[in-house]
Amino acid sequence: MSLVNSFREGPDEGGHFGRYGGRFVAETLMPLILEVERHYHQAKTDPAFRRELDHYLADYVGRPSPLYLAERLTRHLGGARIYFKRDELNHTGAHKINNCMGQILLARRMGKRRIIAETGAGQHGVATATVAALFGLPCTVYMGALDIARQKPNVFRMRLLGAEVVPVHAGRATLKDAMNEALRDWVAHVEDTYYLIGTVAGPHPYPAMVRDFQSVIGDEVRRQLEAREGRLPDTLVACIGGGSNAIGLFHPFLDDRSVAMIGVEAGGHGIDTGAHAASLTGGAPGVLHGAKSYLLQDDDGQILEGHSISAGLDYPGVGPEHAWLKDQDRVRYVSVTDDAALEAFKLCARLEGILPALEPAHALAHVIEIAGGLPADHLLVMNMCGRGDKDVFTVAEALGVEI
Amino acid sequence: MTAHQGRIARRFAALKAAGRAAFVPFLTAGDPDHDTSLALLRGLPAAGADLIELGMPFTDPMADGPVIQKASLRALAAGARMTRTLALVRAFREDDRDTPVVLMGYFNPIHRYGVDRFLADARTAGVDGLIVVDLPPEEDNELAVPARAAGIDMIRLISPSTGDERLPAVLSAAAGFVYYISVYGVTGTRSATEQAVAAAVARLRCHTDLPIAVGFGIRTPQQAAAVARVADGAVVGSALVEALAAELDGDGAAGPGLVSAVHRAVGALAAGVHGAQNGT
Numbered sequence: 001m002s003l004v005n006s007f008r009e010g011p012d013e014g015g016h017f018g019r020y021g022g023r024f025v026a027e028t029l030m031p032l033i034l035e036v037e038r039h040y041h042q043a044k045t046d047p048a049f050r051r052e053l054d055h056y057l058a059d060y061v062g063r064p065s066p067l068y069l070a071e072r073l074t075r076h077l078g079g080a081r082i083y084f085k086r087d088e089l090n091h092t093g094a095h096k097i098n099n100c101m102g103q104i105l106l107a108r109r110m111g112k113r114r115i116i117a118e119t120g121a122g123q124h125g126v127a128t129a130t131v132a133a134l135f136g137l138p139c140t141v142y143m144g145a146l147d148i149a150r151q152k153p154n155v156f157r158m159r160l161l162g163a164e165v166v167p168v169h170a171g172r173a174t175l176k177d178a179m180n181e182a183l184r185d186w187v188a189h190v191e192d193t194y195y196l197i198g199t200v201a202g203p204h205p206y207p208a209m210v211r212d213f214q215s216v217i218g219d220e221v222r223r224q225l226e227a228r229e230g231r232l233p234d235t236l237v238a239c240i241g242g243g244s245n246a247i248g249l250f251h252p253f254l255d256d257r258s259v260a261m262i263g264v265e266a267g268g269h270g271i272d273t274g275a276h277a278a279s280l281t282g283g284a285p286g287v288l289h290g291a292k293s294y295l296l297q298d299d300d301g302q303i304l305e306g307h308s309i310s311a312g313l314d315y316p317g318v319g320p321e322h323a324w325l326k327d328q329d330r331v332r333y334v335s336v337t338d339d340a341a342l343e344a345f346k347l348c349a350r351l352e353g354i355l356p357a358l359e360p361a362h363a364l365a366h367v368i369e370i371a372g373g374l375p376a377d378h379l380l381v382m383n384m385c386g387r388g389d390k391d392v393f394t395v396a397e398a399l400g401v402e403i
Numbered sequence: 404m405t406a407h408q409g410r411i412a413r414r415f416a417a418l419k420a421a422g423r424a425a426f427v428p429f430l431t432a433g434d435p436d437h438d439t440s441l442a443l444l445r446g447l448p449a450a451g452a453d454l455i456e457l458g459m460p461f462t463d464p465m466a467d468g469p470v471i472q473k474a475s476l477r478a479l480a481a482g483a484r485m486t487r488t489l490a491l492v493r494a495f496r497e498d499d500r501d502t503p504v505v506l507m508g509y510f511n512p513i514h515r516y517g518v519d520r521f522l523a524d525a526r527t528a529g530v531d532g533l534i535v536v537d538l539p540p541e542e543d544n545e546l547a548v549p550a551r552a553a554g555i556d557m558i559r560l561i562s563p564s565t566g567d568e569r570l571p572a573v574l575s576a577a578a579g580f581v582y583y584i585s586v587y588g589v590t591g592t593r594s595a596t597e598q599a600v601a602a603a604v605a606r607l608r609c610h611t612d613l614p615i616a617v618g619f620g621i622r623t624p625q626q627a628a629a630v631a632r633v634a635d636g637a638v639v640g641s642a643l644v645e646a647l648a649a650e651l652d653g654d655g656a657a658g659p660g661l662v663s664a665v666h667r668a669v670g671a672l673a674a675g676v677h678g679a680q681n682g683t
Contacts, residue, residue: 014541024510024537026466028562028584031569170472176463183465188588190564287511287537288463300484301515302462 007254007330010321015204015291018327020320023203024287028187033290036194037205039110044212049105056101060134061091063098063216067224067381072351080235080374082367084384085221085249088357094386095217095245096127096198102213103196104131112194115139118182120147120175120241121312121359122154123386124198129163139163142181144174147311154390172305175241175315179289199242200319203290207319214248221381222252229379235260235370238383239363240333241277241313243322245385250331260332263322264366266308267335277306278335279318280326293320309338309398310358312386340365342398345388357386358394410503410531411556411579414454415614415635424631426451426676427616428669429507429640431458431474432491433483434647439657440478443647443665444495448502450666451673455495456534456638459488459508466536468591470641473648477655485516489528496529505532505558505579510545518546522553532556532579540573547576558582561607570610580614580636581607585621591641594620601633624675631679639672 010017023033043049057063066086074082087095107115115132117139119125125141132139141158145167148155158165171177179201186195200207200214218236225233236253238246240263253259268276276282279294286295288303296304296316308314325331336344341358344365348356356364363382371380388395396403418425428447433440447455460478464471492504506525513521513535525533533555538546540559547557556579564587565573574581583603585595595603604615617630618638630637646668650661 023539023541025539026536026562027539027560027573028466028564028587030539030541031564031566170469171462180463180465184468184589187466188592190587284515287509287514289465290537292514295511297511297515299515301512302460302479303511 004328007325007328008251010324011204011208015208017321017324020292020323021204021207022292023290024292025203025290026187028190032186032190033203035110040106040205040209043106043109049109053102053105057098057216061097061101062089064220064224065089067221067228070352073348076351077368077371079371079376080378080380081376082371083225083379083381085217085381087217087245087383087385088387092123092127092130093389094123094127094357095214095248095383096124097130098216098248099198099210099213099244100124100127100131100196103209104135107194107196108135110194112192113137114189114193115196116142116182116185116193117196117198118142118175118178119198120178120314121310122147122151122158122390123312125163125165126154126157126161128196128198129158129161132163133161140185141165142168142178142185144172144178145169146173147175147178150394151311151390152393174305174311176303176305183289199244200247200321201242201289201291201293201317207291207321210244211247211251211321214244215251217245217248217383218250218252221249225379225381231379232256232259233379233381234258235262235378235380237262237264237363237367237380238385239264239313239359240280240318240322241266241315241359242317243319245383247319247321249381249383254330261330262366263331263333264363265333265335266306266310266313266362267337268307270337271335275307276335277308277314277316279316280322280333281335283316285323288317291320293323294318309341309394310362312357312359313362334366336362336365342395344368345395354384355388356384357388358391360385361388409554409556409579410501411454414501414503415580418453424634424676424679425453425616425636426627426673427454427456427636427638428452428643428672429456429458429638430643430647431460431471431478432488433460433478433481434474434644435477435651435655435657436481437483437487437491439661441491441494442662444491445498446662446666447669448499450669451677452502452669454503454505454636456505456507456640457488457492459485459506459512461509461512464509466589468589468641470591470644470648474644485512485521489524492530493528503531504529505534506530507534508536510535510537513546518549522550522555526553526555530555532558534558534560534582536560540576543576551576551578560584563587563603574611577611577613580616581611582638583607583615583617583634584619585617586619588619590619592620594622594626597629597633600630604634624671627672628675628679631676637676643668
């Protein structure tokens with residue numbers, strides 16, 4: 001069993017979660033990252049910053065998001081009581097805006113005049129374009145050309161919001177390549193530009209900062225479930241690409257040892273096929289995009305392209321805190337295939353009247369797998385971290401339907 | 404003076420005595436294929452290279468512009484791997500004992516190879532220094548500390564954004580020479596003015612006695628000469644890789660004139676550097 005007293009104290013001063021994390025960036029970026037860290041440290045202890053963030057989260061984002069007992073699904077699966085944390089009801093349709101709102105307020109405090117971001121499914125790009133519009137800051141979003149093709153509604157949405165969407169053709173033209181290009185932009189525009197990273201990856205302080213902004217999810221679940229059931233949850237389930245919605249749900253409960261946690265990665269066509277995006281269950285430790293963590297890589301240390309039906313999970317890395325939580329055995333990481341996620345998507349639509357995004361459809365597929373074997377008083381909370389409107393074209397194609 | 408004086412220190416000392424700066428060409432190992440890469444490498448000293456910077460191919464070269472990104476991908480497609488990069492250096496060393504070779508790249512392939520094994524194999528192959536873009540001094544325990552113990556120079560990168568308050572920390576474990584990145588941006592895009600480079604080099608000289616080489620954005624013999632007037636070395640990468648890429652056939656394979664075209668480009672740039680009066 002683990003020797004640590006708390007799972008919530010990381011990272012250390014150098015941004016390490018155990019042997020993961022850190023600041024693996026070019027010297028040009030190092031002073032900027034230290035500046036972000038300094039400002040974030042001041043902001044998070046400043047009551048005025050907290051008040052401003054709380055105001056926007058309540059009145060603009062629409063928090064708290066509901067905690068909903070999915071009764072028909074619970075009956076259908078015949079086991080655990082299944083709650084959905086409805087973060088898909090946030091403004092812009094996903095959990096991504098929790099983090100964007102925090103970081104844009106930080107960028108303003110720092111006096112930055114231009115925002116850049118990377119995006120995979122486009123949810124983070126939309127959320128970034130949204131907060132940039134709200135505060136009148138020019139915004140450039142890097143997006144893989146392949147993702148642009150499979151997420152057209154979000155691309156148009158970003159452009160309506162005034163953002164410039166730059167297609168990235170390098171590599172396999174997905175999220176990893178978009179992040180490379182955003183880092184290249186940042187190196188070239190260090191003086192006025194703020195890089196608004198969308199997940200708990202990247203160099204310190206991003207993994208800790210994004211986690212802190214997303215922890216509103218778990219903090220609300222704790223209060224809401226206490227009011228509803230008078231106790232802690234038994235199991236938390238969330239999908240993992242970079243891992244921001246999962247860490248947001250898990251982190252407030254990490255020291256409650258009775259709470260089991262399961263992170264669900266994208267198994268693509270299956271881990272044994274090699275065509276997946278499951279860094280924790282099918283990768284090995286390495287260094288990419290500023291942090292040490294689990295990566296999809298070959299035996300020469302070259303980064304492999306992930307595969308998932310979900311563009312938002314299609315990333316060959318994962319946040320370093322998840323790598324540490326895996327090694328500590330505090331969180332269990334599993335994977336779910338494209339096909340299982342699609343089945344979960346369909347079931348949720350019919351039983352609950354909710355189209356989940358393909359990302360949380362992965363979490364739901366695992367819930368479907370385990371719920372029936374759990375007792376009726378077992379409280380299971382799954383993070384419904386995004387809505388599926390953006391995925392209808394992908395789902396139609398997978399189902400062989402023309403729309 | 405350290406007890407062990409390596410090839411890099413000896414080469415810069417000799418150049419200083421001769422009153423001129425170093426020309427440092429950059430090529431990616433295995434680009435466009437292993438055998439052509441070896442032929443390119445073997446001819447560099449005769450073409451005018453004083454030191455050689457050899458890129459270790461990586462799928463995700465975040466600090467590099469499109470030209471060097473493509474070089475990495477060409478090399479990987481032709482079968483490049485860390486073992487073959489080290490084999491290139493070993494083969495080069497069979498008939499050149501004096502020209503320093505510096506490997507440049509990103510940390511993940513080294514991490515995957517295993518740091519201790521990498522340092523041992525690199526040293527045996529005849530590698531003199533390392534430039535690892537994504538290892539700032541904050542991560543020195545990963546490679547810089549064991550590299551020093553293994554007798555390989557960790558070459559520090561300094562950028563225009565590196566403030567005076569940060570320089571002592573960055574330079575504390577510096578060895579071989581200091582590499583000044585003269586512009587904000589990735590390789591092969593912008594160029595700095597001569598005045599800006601002169602001011603930056605003067606600033607660095609207050610903090611270090613190591614030779615100072617300047618890179619990023621040097622494309623022509625004239626620009627190389629301008630850098631050579633104020634610094635101890637000029638590094639040229641993208642312009643050479645472009646000369647290489649121009650000699651590829653439609654399938655991306657080396658054309659018959661590739662090796663001599665690259666060596667001619669090296670010669671022209673080296674002449675710019677060597678013709679300049681070094682002011683230091």
